[in-house]
Every structure is written in C-alpha cells, then in structure tokens.
Amino acid sequence: MSIIRVAIVEDNAAVRDSLTLVLNGSQGFKCVCACASAKEALKAIPVMKPDVVLMDINLPDRSGIECVRVLTDQMPKLLIIMLTIEEDSRRVFESLEAGANGYLVKNVSPATILASIEEVHRGGSPMSSQIARLLVQSFRRPAKATGPELNLTEREEEILQLISQGYRNKEAADKLGISPQTVETHLRNIYHKLHVRSRAAAVARFLQK
C-alpha cells in the first residue's frame, strides 16, 4: 500500500499542526507540505505534487475556492478536499465547481479525516444529500455555452436524486441494480461535468467581457 502524500493548506496553526501530526502519525499518510496561505500553497504544491490537498475554504489572502481553481488548472489530476468549519453548502458547492473532490467539516475525529482522504484517493467521490440536491439544481438550470455532453444523463440524475434523498452510494446502487463502483464512476463523471461546466461558464464570462 503506497503512502498517500497529503498537502495541508490551513491558516490556523493549531489545526494545521494537529492535522500534520495526525497524518504523519498515521500509517499510509504523509504530510508533504503544510501551507498557511494560498500564496504559499500555489508556490509549494506544484513543486511537491501531493496526492491529496486538504484546503481550508477560508484563507486569509485568497479564498480557498480561488486557490482550488488555480491549482486544478495547473494540475488537473490533483485531488482536493475542502476543509470547512461550518456547513455552508453553497461555498462547498462553489469549491466543488472549482474542482474540489470532496469536503470535510473540521469538527470531526481524526479517523474520519483519514478515512475521507483515503476514499478520495481511492477514486471515490463523497457526496452529501445536500450537495446532491444542489447538483441536480445546478444541472437543471440551463448553463450558457454548454454542449449536450455537459448535461446529466438519465442515470446520473437518478443517482443524484437518490443521494439527495439520503441514500448512501451502496443503497443507491442496490436500488438501481448496479454496482457501487458504477455509482462512484457516475459521481466522478458528474463532478467532472460540473467542473467543465463551471469552466465553460467562466470562459463564456471571459469571452463576453
């Protein structure tokens, strides 16, 4: 089992240090860099090339979402988990749009954190019912400059509906008679579409200007 290289972007020193300790103290995880600001992160992460980034949504110099956007542009394969102190699904959704792959409330046990990192690294796309609902909402709204491939497929929408109703991935897979892996794949695709959509929208906005 390879070691998951993790980068931390967190302005709060206590949290940052704690997380570093937790990661370095756990088997299979290694904290390659701990950044206190977005500027620092944008300098260090492309160099360190971590597997997963834990990114605080609220950063002093630049918003974490902005940072995500820049990083995913540079390193499309980078996995980013947003850290948030509060349950602000809008901001979480924005960061997902920007390219993040999941999110974590800081107020969770170290085990949960590690599990989430592992899941993301494995290729999973953790998604809460609330996020699923927002995704359905977002895809139903007609986006500018989107091709047909950027809309949800019927199955994708079905999966999202179920998740938004509180079904877990496995339950949804059972309900739809498909394997959980397929669900995961669908969810990844959905995230990807979301990302592309938002990027297309940004390009469109840029072109309009």
Add this chain to the structure above:
Amino acid sequence: MLSLRAGFVAARQQQLRVRMHKAWITGSSVRQGGDRLRWPLGGKIRAKRGSGLVRGLVCVLCAAWILATPGFGAQRGETSSVNDFRLTHWTTEHGLPQNTISALLQTQDGYLWIGTRYGLARYDGVRFADFTPELSGMDERNLNVLDLAQDREGQVWALTGAGFSKYSWGRFQYVTDFTNAPPGQVFVLHAGRRCGLWASGMTNLFHVRDGVCDRSFTLARDLGIPDATGYTIDDFFEAEDGGIWVRTLLGSKYSWWRWDPASGTIFALERRVDADLGSVGGFNVDQRNGWWMAGPNRFWYWREGHWERHDNVPWGAFQVHKLVIGVAGDIWLTTDGPVQLHRYSDGQFTSFGPETGLVATYDLRDVLADREGNFWAGTGRHGLYRVQPRKLVTMLDEPSSEMDEVYSVAPGHEGRVWLATTYGLVKYEGGKLSVITNTPYPDKGLRVRPVFETTAGEVLFNLDFKGLHRLVDGRFEAYPLVEPMPHPGERLLINSFCEDVRSNVWMATPRGLGQLQNGRFRLWTEQDGLKDNRTYGLACGADGTVWVGSFKSGVHRFKDGQFRCFSTREGLLNKEAWPLKVEPDGTVWIGTPLGLNRIRGDEVRSVTMREGLFDNLAYCLLEDEHTNYWTFCNRGIWRVKKPELHAAADGKTRHVHCVTYGEAEGMVSAEGNGDQQPNAAVLPDGKFWFPTTRGVVILDPDDLRENRVPPPVAIEEVRANDDLVFRDGGYLPLHAVHSANLPLRLPPGHARVLEIRYTATTFIDSEKTQFRFRLEGADVDWRDADTRRVAYYTDLRPGSYKFVVEARNQHGYWSSHPAEFHFAVAPYFYQTWFFYAGCAALLGAVLWTLHLRRLNARSRGLQIRQERALIAERDRISRDLHDDLGSSLTGIALGLDVTRQNLHHPHDLESRLDASAESLRQLVTRLRDVVWSLNPRCDTLDSFCAYLSDYAETFLAAAGLHCRWDLPVEIPELTLNAESRYQLLLITKEALNNVVKHARATEVRVSLRLDEGEITLIVVDNGRGFPGSVEAVAGNGLRNMAQRATALRGSCQIDNAPGGAARVTLRFPRPKSQTL
C-alpha cells in the same frame, strides 16, 4: 289714411281754416268745458267743441312731416292743424335751471343741451341733468350761457359771459381767450363743419382751431361796402358748401351775406338773387341748396334762379327771427307778433298761437329741430317747449258729447261702416257720417250697442232697453222673433253678434245663445247644456264651431248641438271670459280680465302681463298682414307679434314685446270701449277702427309713423360704494388707480355696491324706452331692465368686467351701438392667486411636517421594538452561551483537571481524554448552532434546509438511523429570520430526538412542502408510533414543540402516521419572497 283723408278733405277744408284758431291747448292747470284732462305734465292739444248743431268731423291727423318735398307746388290735399301736434312744456319745476333759455343744442349722442341765463342742463327725454354747479367754476359769469356748440371731436362748448367752457369726459375746462382772436365779446358760437369752431362778436367772425384763431372776417374790412358803420353781426351759419352766411343788422333791417372763407369773397344775398328782399330775418339753405327766405309779408324760396313766392303769410308784417329746417324738410319759423311760431310743410302753414299754450312774449330765443322730428323752442321767460307730431287718427263726432262714446264698429257692404254710439246708430259712408234718426222712439238719443251687418246685408243692432232691432229702409224696426220670449213683453237684449260660415247669425244674450237662420230664431239655454245663460262674447270658427263667453262660467265650445265648457277648472284665468279669435286651425284665444288664454284642442294655456303683455285686458284680436295681433284695452291700443304670443303660451319665451299706442300718439282718450262684440274692426282697406270713449281711432298698420331712429344709449355715471368713479366717458380719479390705456381699476373692496346709471336719448315716448344690460364677467345672458335706467351690482368678485347696455325704443328699434363700460376690480391680497398658492404651500408644508413626525414616531416605535427584540436576543444568546457553553466548558475543564490528577492511572487516561475531546467537539457543534442562528446571511429557508440536513445526517448517523429527505429541488429564496430559524431548528431537533429516544425506528423521513401561503415540515419515522394517547406519551417535549410553533404563527400536530409510525407535522405561514 290717405283715402279717408281724401274723402274728408272737401267737406272739412272750410271748417279747418276756421277751427285752426279755435283750438286751444289744455295745460296742466287748465280745465275747459267738460274735457277730461289727464296730463299733470305738459299739455295736449284738444279739439274745441263748437256750439253749432252741424255735425261734422274733426280729423286729428298725423302731420305730414314725412312728406319731404319742399316748395309751394306740393299741394297734395294734405292738411295740417295744431291738433296734429302735441305740445309739452317744461319749466324750472321740471328740472330746468332757469326759465330763460338762451341756447339749445342736440349733440351727436342725442342729448339736448339747454343753456340758460343762469345755468346749463342736459336732457335725455326723461331727466334734466343739471350741470350748473360744475359750469360755474370760479366765475359766476360762467353761468350766463350765451350759446352752445359741439365740435367734431365731440366736445361740448359753452359760450358764457366769462369765456368758453369745454365739456368732455365728464369734466369742464375753461378757455378764457383764443390766440390771435379779434378783441371783443363773442355772442354766437357754431361748430365748424370740418373742424374747430366759428365764433362771432359784434363786428367780427373768426374760426378757431386748437385754441388758435386761423381765419377771421371783419365787417369794416371785408364787407365790401363803403360805409360799414352801424352794421353789426347778428347771426351766422356755415352752409354745406363751406360758405358762411352772416346776418347783419342795421337799424332794424336784417341782411344776409355769404362769405367764402377759402377765397375771402363776399356777396350780399339780395345781389345774388337779384330781388328786393327787404328785411329778411329768416334764411336757410336746404339740402338741395335751395334758399328759404322769410321776412315781413314774405316767404320765398329760391333755387337755381327759380322763385316760389308766398306773400300771404300767417305772421303778416311781423319780422321773422329764425328759420329752421326739420329732418322731414318741414320749415319752422319764429316771428314777432301775437303768434310767434309757424310751421310750413306741403304748402300748408300751421301756426302755434297763444291758444296752444305758447305764451307770446316776443321771446322765442333759440329753436331746434331734432333728429326725431320734434321741434324745440326755448323762451325768454317761460321755459322750454316741445312740439311733437302725432301719429294716429282719431275721428270724433264734434258737437255732441254723447256721441263721444263709440261701442261697436261693424263693417258693412259697399264700404259702409256702422258705428254703435251713445247717440244712436251712425253710418259712415263715402267719407261722411250720418246718424240714423228715423226711429220709432220719442227719445232720440238711444244707445246702440252693438251693431252688426250680416252677409245678407241685414243690419242688426241692439237698442238699449229695447232689444234686438234691425234697419229696414233706413228705419228702426224691432226684430220679429218667431220664438216668444220666456216672459211676455220681454225684449231680447243682445251682447254680441257673430256670423258663422253657414250664414247662421249667433247672438250672445242674457237669456242664452241665440241662433238666427233664415229668419228663424232659436235660443239655446241651460237646458241645452249651457252652463250659464248670461252669455257674452262670441267667436265663430271656420268649421262651424261657435265659441260663447259668459260672465260666470268661462267659455263654451258649441258644435253640433253640444256645449263643452272651459272654466277655471280647465285652466282659464277667470270665470268671466270671452272668446276673441278663432285661428284657422281651431285654436282659440280667450280674453279674461286677468289675461289671455289659449285653447288648442283641450289644452288651455295662458299669457299675462307677467309675460310682458301691455295689459291683461284685451277686447279683440285683429290680425294685420305682418302677423301682428292688434288689440285694445282701457289704457290704449297695443300690438304683439302673433308667433311671440304663441311662444309665450307654449312657455318657449318668457317675454313678449308689445308696441303700444296711447294718448302720446294722438288718441284723445286711450280708454277703449270693448264690452260688446263686434267692437273693433278691420276694414277691407286694411285699416283698423277702434271704438274708444272719445271717438273712433283709425289706424293704418302700413302707415304707422314708427320712430325708427335708434335710441343712442349712454352710460352716464358709475358709482362704486357711492363714490362717483365714471361720468360721461371720463374716469374720475377719486381713489381709482388707472392709466389712460387701461380700464378703470377699482381698489379692493370698492365694488361692494356698484351703481351704473345709463340712459337712452329719445324725445318720443322716452318713458317707454326699454333696456337690457349684461355684465360680462358676471352675467351669463342679457338682463331685461325694462324701463329702469340704473343697474346695481353688489359684491363683485375681483376680475375684469365689461358692462354692456342696449336700448330699444317703443317701436322695437334697438340702439345701433351698445354702450360699454370696462372696469376691473382689484383683489385683496387674500384674493390673489399667489395668496392662494402660498396658503396651499403652507398647508402642504404643515401636512408634510405632520406626516414626517408621524413617520418619525412610528419609526421610533419600530426602533424601540427592534431594540427590545435585540435585547431579548442578546439575553437569549448570553443565556445560551452561559448555560450551554459555559457549563459545558466548566465541565470539560473539571474533567481535564481530574485527568491530570489521575495521570498515574493510564487506563483511565485515554477514556477521559476521549471524553473531553468529544465534549469539546459537541461544544463546537453547539457553537455552530448558535453562530448559524445569529448569522444574518443564513436568514433563508435554503440555508435552514442545508443546515438541517447536515445536522440530521450527523445526528441520526450517530444514532444509527438512516435519514431520508424529501426536499424540493428548487428551494425559493424565502427570508426566514433568525428567531424563526432557531425555533424551526429546535422543533426539528426535538422531533429527531424523540425519534432517536422513543421510536425504535431505523429510518427517519424529513419532508418539506412549499405551498401557496404555507410551508409544511413533516418528520415521520418507521418506528412503533405512539402507543395510546399521543398526549400521555408526548409530555413536555411535545408541548414545547407546540409552543414554539405558536411563536412561528404556525401549528404543530403530532399523531400516528397511517403506517403506525409517529409523525410530527409543522405548518407555518410562508414568509415573503426575498426581493433581492
């Protein structure tokens, strides 16, 4: 009129010559013989009763002043006597300043100015306005008016003992002397035909223009005779051609000279006509440039070398002083001698001797012929006279006073006219009157009334006390009635005759309605349907209908043997009523003492004096060719337009105009006799004959000498609040602020009472002049002022006004130009628009201030409430922080203390630290709750849903339950304030808690439904539900939920869902959409 005249002329000519000097005037204080005198003012010519038995005629003819052909050759059989004229006399008693009249002048506006030796007056036909006080100025000699003139600019000049006074725009100005004028007193003043004034002194004559003498003539210099000594200039006038005719006096010899101011040439009248004229006092030039010359024993006319001479003149050898030509071409002359006023027209002289009331005092000072045909004479001691031609013809029987009364006029065949008179039956035939004397009765003076000639030529009449008679071969004969009278020996007395289209002769009698057909007589009485046997008045319609009047039962319509009665109940004005006229369509006019009634079909309408009738009484209705109805009453003859009368009956007009003829027009007595019918008659020649108490009045509607001169109307005075502000065209600057261009502007409050005096100048029936006026700006329409000559307006609002007045003379001729008076009433400051605007602004400001204060108070209330809510919120937060966080933190701190003490027991250490960390995490969660509930950015339903789902998932996952969501995909932006969110969260938490604690469920379903106006949140589990009563199980927690729901203005229902599981249903009103 002419045909009658022609008939009379031959017979009367002789008498007239004699009578001319036997006529006398009845003055206000004179009473002669048995004459009824009714004129307190002025006088009236009256034919004198002769003593002879010979019955004849006196024709009081209107004068032939219209006949304009001058010259002696125009003998047209026209006769003229003083009786054709009416003399009126005024003295100081009637308003003259003095009885010594020195000058008369009619100005362009129609006024008659009268200059006396001591004062000046102006007459408009009704009132003498005395200008004496103003004329005097500072010099008493100003009052001695020597002459009057009006110049082209309209200014009235008075030549007085002190100089010249000029009256214009309501003010007098004095001019003592003119520049370059010859020295010496001026005696005569005339207006120049083109401009300026002509004035003459004893020996000179000059023209003044703009105060400067620009032309003069002096006897000694210009007369052209070697010795001019002794000559004085006595009088002059300016002829049409611009030549000045000057009369000089040498000794007692008058001579006339013509001076041409342009060339300076002069010639004597005698030279020009090449005749020895002697002393010619009277000289004038007529419109055809013919010269009239009058002196002792001569009255000559010369035109282009042709003479017409009249040496036999009424004034004989007396000197002539004035010769005036009237508007109709008639010549008026004043002379010395016992008879001092003569009129010449159509070859006839009329002389007005002392017997007419003109007192012979050798003092006819100034004379004037006015525009309406009147002649005015001012005397030296006896005031002012007016000689006015009359207009109607009155025919009288002269010698017998009983003959005065004429009751009935009945036209007969071959031009005969039958007259029913006091004296008996009179026949008028071939211009002659003859009394039928052949009667079987010893007393010859039996009254006949009425008389009637049938189409068959039978003359029927009623003889007083003897009843119905007829004339057979010039003899009276009692009518042989086939049907005997109810009482033996009783005579049938007749009130009225009438003949219908079938030659039935109908008679109104006191015994009923008599019918005479082919000699057969029938009496219709009350037994046949009459309401009243005492019938009175008859009229026959074209369809054979007979209308019968009565004394007490109105009128009856009699047709086909049936009577239909119309009385006061049907709308007649009075029960005494008599039919007057049946129009071709069957409409009938009824006379009553209270006014006229019209019956058309069964509809009765009325017209009375209130609608403008001259009198309520009408004895007949005769129609002329100009759609006039003529009638007469006890006050005179009057006519009214037929359509106007109908319009008044229909209510379409409220004022009918009547033209009246009375004693002013020459009737000897205005009182008519109309009790019997037929009374008046229209003869085949179109002339009307009206029976009166003093003879018959014969009137030709085509030859009415109407006064067609439009009465000039003028506004004389305007008083505002009793102050004179305007007079005769001039503003008087009393308080008024005005400039020359603007109309009179009255200061604020000065139009409380506005009195406008106006007048119209006419000298014929001045009292009958009617007025109408209108104040533009206040009156919408004309206002009829009748004969009133003053208008009052009170409390006029500020603004601009124009007062317009028009006058209409007695014959309906309107003034050619209305008189106007412009003025404006200034507003008080509080009546101005800027005051109103200021008030409005002030009011607006006050209201606005009040509004602001109210808003302020309200917002302050709101602020206080908000502050209170804030305090409550702070209170809650501090309590939460203190209770939850404080106590929890204290607990953790204590736990950590304990852990430190027990560091030596490692097995405890791990679990204690875990517990502390867990407590702290819970604390963070709690803190998140508090922060979330306070964060204003989270005040939305969406945020609530997000938060709730996060919380529920975490919470339920910890308890090992699945959470299922049923949320709308799109949650609209709805505001949900902190308090509501907090309550909602607590309710849901409580519900989830209950599920976790009691339900033994594996799954919880939370659903949110958004309806119109309501939001429903349902929490349902899949557990065992509530065993038995919900209330018993629910306990405090559920009661809290209900209370919290009330705080949301909603309701919370807890029950068992159909599947047996517990269900919490929360309903609360949907908050307003977020606009941003």
